[in-house]
Amino acid sequence: MVRHFLKDDDLTPKEQAEIIRRAIELKKNPYSEKPFAGPKTVALIFDKTSTRTRVSFAVGVADLGGSPLIIDSQTSQMGAKESVADTARVLGRQVAQIVWRTYAQLGLEEMAEHAGVPVINSLSDMYHPCQILADLMTIQEHKGKLAGLKLAYVGDASNNMANSYLIGGATAGMHVAVAGPANYLPDSHIVARAELIAEQTGGSIAVHGEPLAAIADADVVITDTWISMGQEDEKEQRLRDFAGYTIDQELFAKAKPDAIFMHCLPAYRGYEVAAEVLDGPQSVIWDEAENRLHAQKALMVWLAEQA
Numbered sequence: 001m002v003r004h005f006l007k008d009d010d011l012t013p014k015e016q017a018e019i020i021r022r023a024i025e026l027k028k029n030p031y032s033e034k035p036f037a038g039p040k041t042v043a044l045i046f047d048k049t050s051t052r053t054r055v056s057f058a059v060g061v062a063d064l065g066g067s068p069l070i071i072d073s074q075t076s077q078m079g080a081k082e083s084v085a086d087t088a089r090v091l092g093r094q095v096a097q098i099v100w101r102t103y104a105q106l107g108l109e110e111m112a113e114h115a116g117v118p119v120i121n122s123l124s125d126m127y128h129p130c131q132i133l134a135d136l137m138t139i140q141e142h143k144g145k146l147a148g149l150k151l152a153y154v155g156d157a158s159n160n161m162a163n164s165y166l167i168g169g170a171t172a173g174m175h176v177a178v179a180g181p182a183n184y185l186p187d188s189h190i191v192a193r194a195e196l197i198a199e200q201t202g203g204s205i206a207v208h209g210e211p212l213a214a215i216a217d218a219d220v221v222i223t224d225t226w227i228s229m230g231q232e233d234e235k236e237q238r239l240r241d242f243a244g245y246t247i248d249q250e251l252f253a254k255a256k257p258d259a260i261f262m263h264c265l266p267a268y269r270g271y272e273v274a275a276e277v278l279d280g281p282q283s284v285i286w287d288e289a290e291n292r293l294h295a296q297k298a299l300m301v302w303l304a305e306q307a
Helices: 013-028 052-063 084-092 105-115 129-143 160-171 188-201 211-215 232-241 285-306
Strands: 041-046 067-072 097-101 119-123 150-154 175-179 204-208 220-223 260-263
Touching: 013 129, 013 160, 013 188, 013 285, 041 052, 052 067, 052 119, 052 285, 084 097, 084 105, 097 105, 097 285, 105 119, 119 129, 119 285, 129 160, 129 220, 129 260, 129 285, 150 160, 150 211, 160 175, 160 188, 175 211, 188 204, 204 211, 260 285
Parallel strands: 041 067, 041 097, 097 119, 150 175, 150 220, 175 204, 220 260
Antiparallel strands: none
């Protein structure tokens, strides 16, 4: 059976831990795995602009012995003159894996249904699971473990990052606390799914309406942009709604003294995070950004082995 990675709980806790372990090994020995030797081709499809995702997947495929084929949906037939299902049938006969940065989660599910090769969600409106693998790897490197740690996510708790932190963090056995204004809290079905996973892994889930409760005694503090792609016309309203949610030195000090700060980037200093925190000694954002490469390589290797 072909395995896909469309959302964080497509991996069991054991599988997630194995991929993170292999990511750390690949960071030490970056050219030790060659599942795409040939070279085989991996399709990298982008409906949204990208820096870290495009670079890390393209470099990763090449490191693994393959050839990255970058497809901008605006210059292809996909979604306009040709359906996702038909595109999947064509690509699946010519490439080893498909990586898609897109909008609708349903599109990814349709691609996976018809491709016949592994499909990876490199970002959708619902989830950003590859980022969470990199983040968990980064936490593992700096803290030596994942299970039992408190992860605090503050800001837009209704977005794809919050969804993935809830589910991915629960899968890792972490105590995940998210905080956002009333209109920016996670959907109940996401919380329920994360709680169910946490019951099995020894983690826990908490949703708060103000940042201090989430950050208190946290081992890891995370935020994300308040204004994602496609929300630019909401900027002024969102800036008002998120007043008091900026992670500054005073708020960050409520976490544990040795807490680390993370942000998936791009970051906007002075909005969701103060420059003193983002660029401070407890920030690990550059390790986090680099680890996209290693975590995604480990994921692609693991998926290639499941076929």
